[in-house]
Amino acid sequence: MRRVCLTLPTHRACAGTIAAVGEEAAYGARQFGVEVHLLVLDSSPAPALAEHRKTVAALPPSPGVTVHHLDEGEQRAFLREVTVRSGAEREGQDRLLELMLPSRVSYGACTNRAFLLAQALGCTSVHRRDSDSRYQHLDGEPVFPLHQELTYLGQRADDVRGSATRSKLPPGTGGRRITMAGGSFVGEMSVDVAEIRDLDPDTYRELIGLSIPDGYPEIWRGHLIDASFRGAGDTAFDGDRTTLAPVSPMRVDMCNIALDHEVYRRVPLPPATDTIGSDYFLIHLLHDARMPGVQHNRHIVNFHTAERRTDAGFLAYQLRFAKFLLSKTYLNAVYAQTAAAGDALLDAEGHLRACVVAGFVRDSIGLDRAENARRLDVLDRAYRRLGGRYATVADTLAGRRSRLLDEARDDMADFALLMDRWEALTRASAEAGPGGVPPVTAGHRPAVTR
Template identity: 45%
Template sequence: MQRVCLALPTMRACPGTIVDLAEEAAYAVATFGAEVHLLVLDTTGEAEFAKNADAVASLAPTPGVFVHHLGDAQQRDWLRRVAEGSGAADPELLLDLMLPKGVAYGSCVNRLFLGAAALDCTSVHLRNDDFEYQVRDGEKLYPIHPELLSIGRPAGQAVAGVTRSELDPADADKRVMVVSGAFLGELNVDIGEIRELDPQVYHDLVRLWTPPAWSDEDRDAMVELSFKGVGAEPFDTDESILGVPDIWKVYMCNVALDHRAYEKLPLLPSLDTLGCDYALLHALVHSKSPGVVHNRHIVNYYTPERKVGTGFVNYQLRYVKLLLSMLYLYPVYGAMWDAGSELLDDKHELKVETILGMVRDTFGADRSGNEHCLDEVDRAYRTLGGKYAELADVVAERRQQLLDEAQQDAELWATLIEAWAPMAAAARTQGLHPAVDGAAR
């Protein structure tokens, strides 16, 4: 029996999403005989938490589905035990990296990874709180279907569960480490308004996140691909491809990962930075680990708080920090690409020490590239005018802080990588406490 973790991080009230995920969990039990632990890690305030808790309490009991809903205080107590149990010299630092005060996309997923380990699950199936399922003939299209057909299986066996195989026969004994679909709907980075206001400024801003070493043609092609998912491509029939995935076809909003991947390498614990949750996908793809891409895409939508006022400024600053983070991430991703399958050990698992060395090599990176990036951001926002000109003022005021934080984020990632294996082991030993009444739902 597969024991899996269907995982949701949230910082807002999302009772409908919780109900939907419980239905997906029940589907996995009924279709595959899996044991599913629905893990909701919730950092909302008291009123929003109560709405989510009410949704959990309303779920009909389903044999084989176990629901765990942890608020901020419960997560902090549990993570403190894990950090201390790992034997780390500075458990308080690890606690801060795992549950910081602020939005940290990598940290919230890292918590889910440790939660899956604590629940003794063999895979984690990640969902967001701002998505919907596609529907065909009145039936929701659950991504967990193609995920459970392949995740964690030897690739040679997983061939039977896909519609097409591009697997190198030499990789038949390697396990499927990642299964992913894409998304429909709005861009997965909320900058569509910029494209509507001025397509050239949009192009210039997106181009800032492409690798500077690439040719102009390749950078422009990346602009056309970025943040769009599969556009409006509707579902017709199930399609899934086994092989080494294209990095452009794996998305953290719709993905399953094997425990031999996420218990090896954590995501960046960067605050207020979009894209910092993709490092593990890069490691798996560039190491030529087998994966499956499928077409049970989710539907992405935006929540309103990021559109106006401080919500707008805060979200757009996360995009700026994404741009600055690439000075430190692209050298790592490039080194991963160059290493290829040499990034895997004799058990076909990631060589963490090798990746750690790649990260450390970026610490002294020349900041002039990021200085230029902020100059271009300033020009672009002031060209747009209005609230974007006001945003430019905020970026200018925080310029040195933003430059420093980008470097610090790389250093803190290295710290977490060093501590990660003992933390995952401690999570398995500690278990997850408390679950919702300790009961199946």
């Protein structure tokens, strides 16, 4: 039986989202006859964690669904076993564990943990949702992205070309399998970025413009700036529409994504801490390698938790946004190389060549830090121009200037290191099997031992 992993990483209270994703898991098992492993990776504070345990325990048993709810201690125990099995030296084990489960927020690392756990569970794909997400409804029924993900993922592109609303496959790629399916979000754009846009549209365009690679014609730069952080707008779902093509990272969101195991068992995501957007790397890579994907319109409804509207949540997000803009200096250099490589990113079997990608990441580490120093200057002037609590952000960035410059470079070095060890880690996870990932209750169908 086909086995898939529907995962929800979280570090904040989201009991409602857990219950909703539980419904999606039951839908997938019921409609597609697959075995769905619902994996909640929980780094929340104790009160939220306790509430989540109650919510998970209260999920109605559903045939074909196995629920796993792992706190950080349980995740660490699994990762420790995997790093030992991978053959890494003791010092290397500690370093890998730090990259996989850092003490700070890491969007890439939490998804990497899901990748390894999915390998242990014997799943053929990972389907990711986020804690600040809800589902759209049509005729009173929730619109689950899992429907399109399970329909297309892993299929040969030419075999499903006729069932897609439209096809934009590059010549010669129809024989490749669909490795990604994704949609975007509707509703609120990022609350803090939206506030910058409302306060000063010119400053907003200046800051977002830092994320766009050099060399784009001005008209295209403007289009990309306008499209950034906007998702799919406010269009309500009124029926399925799908596009079969290499999917642009601008058209999908990581709260609404599914990846085939042939992708994530070869290349991980950057484990950068406190950096938004760091988990989009594989989408860029698959697009540049001309791998078929499916872009669908089962968009998730975005909302912002109460924490995002506090002063502490505001400052945390702005610092992650600043680190994102610094990371783009390095990532855009990598993406320029992956775009130029194209099909050379794939081996004879059509799989990603991790060693090639790691080489591009290493090339970026030596970039002159002067560009990021300039970016910090732009950020400083922009935040001081905005005033109010943005001036506090400017002061914080100024006090961490040297550290931020170091971290942006070191994050790429860490990524290269993790990539070197990644295939050993995914093999070790598969060898460890599901025994280290027990189901929550006996009421749910237990994981099948391989």
